Structures are given as structure tokens and as C-alpha cells.
Amino acid sequence: MTRRFMLLFLLLLLAIVGMGSAGDVTLSTPQSEYVFQIGETGEVTLDVASSLATEVPGTLTVALTPKDGTVGAGRSQVRSITVGAGENTLAVALGTSDLPATFGLAVTFEYDGKAAHLSGVIVRFVEEVTEEETQAEEETKVTSVETAAPQSQEGTSSSRTGSSSATDRMVQAGQMPQDADALRAGMAEEDRSVREARDDLLARVMTDPVVLRLDHRLKIDGFQQAGQDAEPESGTFTLTYLRGEVEEARIDGVMHDDLAYACLDSAVPIQIPGLVADNLTFQEYAGQVTGEGLARGRTVMNLTHEDQFYSFSYGEGIAEIRAVLSGGKVREVSLDWQMNWVPLIGLMAGCTLLLVLAYATYRRRQDEVPPLPLPEEKSVPAPGPSPAEILARAEADYKAGERVQAYRGAARALREEISMTRGRGRELTDEETIALLAEADRTTLKIQNVLSKCSRVSFGGETPDKTDFMTIVAEVREIITNEDEDVQ
Numbered sequence: 001m002t003r004r005f006m007l008l009f010l011l012l013l014l015a016i017v018g019m020g021s022a023g024d025v026t027l028s029t030p031q032s033e034y035v036f037q038i039g040e041t042g043e044v045t046l047d048v049a050s051s052l053a054t055e056v057p058g059t060l061t062v063a064l065t066p067k068d069g070t071v072g073a074g075r076s077q078v079r080s081i082t083v084g085a086g087e088n089t090l091a092v093a094l095g096t097s098d099l100p101a102t103f104g105l106a107v108t109f110e111y112d113g114k115a116a117h118l119s120g121v122i123v124r125f126v127e128e129v130t131e132e133e134t135q136a137e138e139e140t141k142v143t144s145v146e147t148a149a150p151q152s153q154e155g156t157s158s159s160r161t162g163s164s165s166a167t168d169r170m171v172q173a174g175q176m177p178q179d180a181d182a183l184r185a186g187m188a189e190e191d192r193s194v195r196e197a198r199d200d201l202l203a204r205v206m207t208d209p210v211v212l213r214l215d216h217r218l219k220i221d222g223f224q225q226a227g228q229d230a231e232p233e234s235g236t237f238t239l240t241y242l243r244g245e246v247e248e249a250r251i252d253g254v255m256h257d258d259l260a261y262a263c264l265d266s267a268v269p270i271q272i273p274g275l276v277a278d279n280l281t282f283q284e285y286a287g288q289v290t291g292e293g294l295a296r297g298r299t300v301m302n303l304t305h306e307d308q309f310y311s312f313s314y315g316e317g318i319a320e321i322r323a324v325l326s327g328g329k330v331r332e333v334s335l336d337w338q339m340n341w342v343p344l345i346g347l348m349a350g351c352t353l354l355l356v357l358a359y360a361t362y363r364r365r366q367d368e369v370p371p372l373p374l375p376e377e378k379s380v381p382a383p384g385p386s387p388a389e390i391l392a393r394a395e396a397d398y399k400a401g402e403r404v405q406a407y408r409g410a411a412r413a414l415r416e417e418i419s420m421t422r423g424r425g426r427e428l429t430d431e432e433t434i435a436l437l438a439e440a441d442r443t444t445l446k447i448q449n450v451l452s453k454c455s456r457v458s459f460g461g462e463t464p465d466k467t468d469f470m471t472i473v474a475e476v477r478e479i480i481t482n483e484d485e486d487v488q
Contacts, residue, residue, distance in 0.1 A: 024051045025058075025083060027107055027118040034105075038125045042094035046107065046118070049087050056083045058111030062092050064103040064123065074103070074187070083109070097125040197232035205230070205237050205255055210303045214251050214264045215239070217301070221270055223249055235260070243268075263302040269312075270299040275330055276310055276323045277460045284429045285335040286312075286459050289319040290408055291427065387417040387480050395473055403464035404457060410469070411454035414447060414476050421483040430455060443479060450475055 026049040036042040050056055057080065064075045075095060083090075092107065105121040205211050215225070223241040230237040239251040249270075253262035264270070276282055294315030302309040308325040317338055324332040385393070394409030411430070419428045422436045430451045437444040450472055456462040 025049070025056060025109060025111060025114075025116045027109060027116050029118065029121055032120065033122045033124070035124045035126060035129055036094075036096075037129050038097055038100060038127055040125075041096045042123060042125070044092050044094060044105065044121070044123070046090045046092055047087070048083055048090050048109075050083050050085050053085055055085065056111050057081075058083065058109055060090075061108040061110070062094075063106045063108075064094060065106065066101070067104050067122070068102040070101040070103065076187070081109075083111070094123055099125075100127060101125045194232065198230050201230045201232050201235070201237060201255065202228050205239075205253070205259075208255070208259045208262070210259055210305060211239075211251065211253070211262050214262055214301060214303065217270060217273075218249055218251075218264065218266070223247075259305065261302060261304050263300065266299045267297070268299070269296040270301070271461055272312065272459070273310070274460070275325060275328075276333075279323070279330045279333055280431065281333040282321060282323060282330075283455055283459050284431065285321050285333065287408075287411075287429060288335070289314040289321070290458070291412065292319075294319055387413045387420070388477070390416060391473060391476055391480070398464075398466075398469055403469070406469060407454045407457040407464060407472075410472050410476055411451055411458070414450055414479065417476075417480045417483050418447065421486070443482070446475060447479065450479075 028047045028049075029044060030047070034042065034044055059078060060081045061076065061078050066074055077093075081090070094103075094105070101124070103123045104119070105123050107118040109116045206215075218241050221243070223243045225239060226242045227240040228238070229240075235254045235256045237253055237255065241249040241251075243249070247266075247268050249264065249266035249268075251262055251264050254260040292315075296312060296314055297316055298311075298313040300309075300311040300313075302311075306326065310323040310325075312321045312323075314320070319338070320336045322332075322334050322336065323330060390409055390413035394406045394413060397403075397409055398406035415428045415430070415433045418433050418436055419425055428436075433451065434444070434448055437447060453468065453472060457464050
């Protein structure tokens with residue numbers, strides 16, 4: 001008779017749905033079954049009641065165990081939370097499933113040597129949530145009931161034996177005693193396999209020559225690796241880097257048997273590779289955008305073992321220079337200007353308003369037959385800075401520590417002088433400037449040398465030198481003086 005009574009008592013405990021308690025903290029759910037569509041992220045809201053007068057810190061373990069023939073391993077998550085006094089709610093994320101599946105949900109909250117357990121809740125992922133399933137959810141709502149002593153004793157026993165692992169807590173939360181060892185061993189083996197696969201993927205990533213090239217490029221610019229992460233199933237990986245406390249960069253990529261690609265993304269400028277910096281088309285485009293006063297910003301380098309793609313952004317995305325390399329050679333360089341619609345819209349609105357006002361004025365004058373107005377004098381735009389002024393500004397930039405900008409200013413002053421004295425006065429590139437000079441002209445070689453030196457510092461990464469810069473300034477000033485005298 002006693003054994004039959006105990007069996008009925010145990011069956012009654014297993015039938016209690018959506019409820020768990022441990023002395024002063026109680027967990028409960030308003031439903032015994034939750035249904036989500038596959039691909040949707042499941043979430044359950046727990047009702048948490050605490051009779052203590054102060055906040056209670058503890059560890060929350062959420063475990064999903066496959067049921068009803070669901071294939072695959074279970075899931076568990078462990079995190080630290082603090083339960084406030086009185087009635088509270090707690091949102092628990094369950095993840096998602098790409099296939100129809102059924103899980104048993106078990107939640108454990110361990111605190112101050114005690115534990116509150118909640119089990120018996122079913123979570124299902126289906127292809128389509130029907131009206132009948134939604135109605136079934138509503139019809140199976142349950143009321144919170146305090147559990148019997150054995151569960152609290154189980155939590156107390158766990159605290160006496162020391163801090164249990166996440167696997168132990170999951171077993172306590174929803175497994176029969178006879179399955180505990182097998183489940184614990186299976187989950188431990190799965191965790192070990194995942195860790196080994198992740199470590200193996202990261203080890204192969206950090207020995208790949210493409211990744212090492214990007215890693216080296218960041219480190220020579222002062223970045224240090226701050227973290228690694230990888231997903232063995234998809235083969236994706238992420239390496240994060242920091243320079244100081246603010247500037248960040250990262251390398252993302254995919255590797256299976258071999259590297260598919262690795263992409264460096266930095267919000268700040270990174271040193272330009274030599275093959276790109278030495279390319280004349282790149283130098284011309286870079287001169288155009290920097291001549292507009294746009295500073296370099298974001299840098300993207302997307303590499304495979306065969307091809308390389310580079311993107312250099314200027315002026316917060318207003319201009320972008322792209323370069324494609326293959327077989328160790330630059331195959332393509334392009335410049336893309338992003339349209340800034342705000343000024344254009346303002347200009348169009350202004351033009352429309354002017355047309356309306358002009359038409360209204362015309363109609364009024366036609367009615368009044370006024371005398372013809374005197375022709376308006378056209379305003380002449382103020383001339384820009386002279387080559388000598390540009391050169392003086394470059395000297396001031398060098399003294400202020402803006403050395404690369406100073407070299408660019410010296411080159412611009414020289415190009416402006418040649419354009420004004422031998423061309424049509426428009427902005428020229430280095431190549432167009434040289435083309436205006438006669439081959440037999442004694443100053444041609446000097447001008448070529450000056451422009452070449454400035455280009456190597458401005459775009460090739462060569463270190464500025466004070467003596468070299470002062471020599472360049474003197475040569476440019478001499479050329480400006482001689483050119484002006486020849487014109488007069």
C-alpha cells in the first residue's frame with residue numbers, strides 16, 4: 001500500500017505543469033505548451049515571484065530536451081540574473097529550428113544554496129501555426145502551484161556538493177534519474193566536439209597566408225588582436241582588433257577545407273599596398289579626391305588566394321576608389337562619387353521658386369508695360385589662391401605637423417603654376433602637367449622629380465623629411481618665379 005501511494009505521489013509530481021519553487025523564489029508559466037513557426041525565434045515569459053525583501057542574485061539554467069522522435073541534441077544556456085522582490089517577469093529566449101521539432105523545457109534558478117525548478121512545459125516548432133494550435137495553447141493554461149519538498153531538497157543537495165556544471169543543472173531541471181548519466185555524458189561529449197572543431201578552425205585560419213597577410217597589415221598600423229570567434233558548421237570566423245580604446249578593425253571570412261575569402265574592414269585608414277599606391281591611375285584619382293579636401297576614412301580589403309579587392313573611402317563615403325588585383329598585377333582601378341542629394345534637392349527647389357517668381361514678375365510687367373530694365377552686371381567670382389599662396393600654405397602645414405598634406409600642397413602649387421602659364425588654368429594631374437612641358441625644356445626634369453617626390457610621400461607611404469621638403473619648396477618657388485617672368 002505504501003509503495004502504491006509513493007508511485008501515485010511521484011506521478012502526481014510529474015503531472016504538475018509550468019511550476020517550480022524553492023522556498024522563497026517561485027517560477028511559473030501561464031501555459032504548458034508553446035508553438036512557434038520554424039525559422040521564428042521562440043521566447044517564453046516566466047512569472048517569477050520572490051517573498052524576500054531584497055534582490056536575489058543567482059544562476060538561471062534553461063534546457064531544451066528533444067522529445068517525440070525529434071532528431072538532434074538538446075540545447076542549454078546558463079546566465080547570471082538578479083530577481084527583484086515581489087512579482088516579476090523574465091523573458092527566456094529559446095532559439096529557433098529549421099525543421100519541425102518538439103522539445104521539453106526545463107528551467108532552474110539556483111540561489112543562496114537553494115534551487116527553484118520548472119519542468120513539464122512543451123515547446124514545438126511547426127511549419128505553420130494553425131488556429132487550432134493557437135486555441136490549444138490558450139486552453140492549456142495552468143495556474144502556479146508550489147512544488148513539493150523533494151525538488152527543493154534536490155536543489156539543496158546540489159548546492160552542498162559544490163557548484164554544479166551547466167550539464168548537471170540541465171539534468172536536474174528535466175530528466176529522470178536513470179537518464180542523468182547518459183545525458184550528462186552525451187552533452188559533455190558534444191560540447192567537447194564543438195570546442196575542438198572551433199579550435200581546429202581557428203588554428204587553420206591563423207596559419208593561412210592570406211589571413212596572416214591581413215593580420216600583419218593591421219599590426220604594422222598599430223592594431224592588436226583582441227578576440228577570436230568561429231562557427232565550425234558554417235566555417236565562418238571573426239578576428240577583432242583594437243588600436244587604443246576607440247579604433248576598431250576586424251577580419252571576417254569563411255574557411256572549409258581551404259579559405260574561401262578573408263575580408264579586412266577598418267573604419268580608419270590602413271596603409272595602402274605598394275602595388276596599388278604605385279599605380280598611376282590610383283595616384284591620379286587620389287589626387288582628385290584629396291584636392292577636393294576629402295580625407296581618407298574606411299578601408300576594406302577582401303582577399304582570396306587568387307584575387308584581391310581593395311576599397312578606400314574618402315570624405316565619409318562621398319568618394320570611393322576601388323582596385324582589383326589578380327596574378328600580382330593591378331587589373332582595374334575605378335573612382336566612384338556618391339551623389340549628395342540634399343544640395344541637389346535644395347538647388348532644384350531654389351530653381352523652381354526662381355522660375356515661379358520670374359514668371360509672376362513677367363506677367364505683372366506685361367500688364368503694367370514697364371520700361372525695359374537695365375542689364376544686370378554679372379558678378380565676377382573671386383580668383384582662387386595663387387600658386388605662391390598655395391606653396392606658403394604648404395609650408396605652414398608642414399610646421400603644424402601636417403607633413404603629408406604639406407607635400408600635396410607643394411605639388412598642387414607646382415601644377416597650378418604650369419596650368420596657368422602653359423595651359424588653360426584648369427586643375428591638372430601630374431601626367432597632364434608633364435604633358436604640357438617641352439621635352440627639351442631645362443625645367444621639365446626638375447618638375448618631374450618634384451612631382452614624383454611629392455607623390456611618393458602623399459600616396460606611397462614614404463616618410464616625410466624636413467630637408468627634402470625644404471628643397472622641394474625652394475625648387476617650386478624658383479619655378480614659379482621663372483615661369484611668371486617668362487609670361488611677362
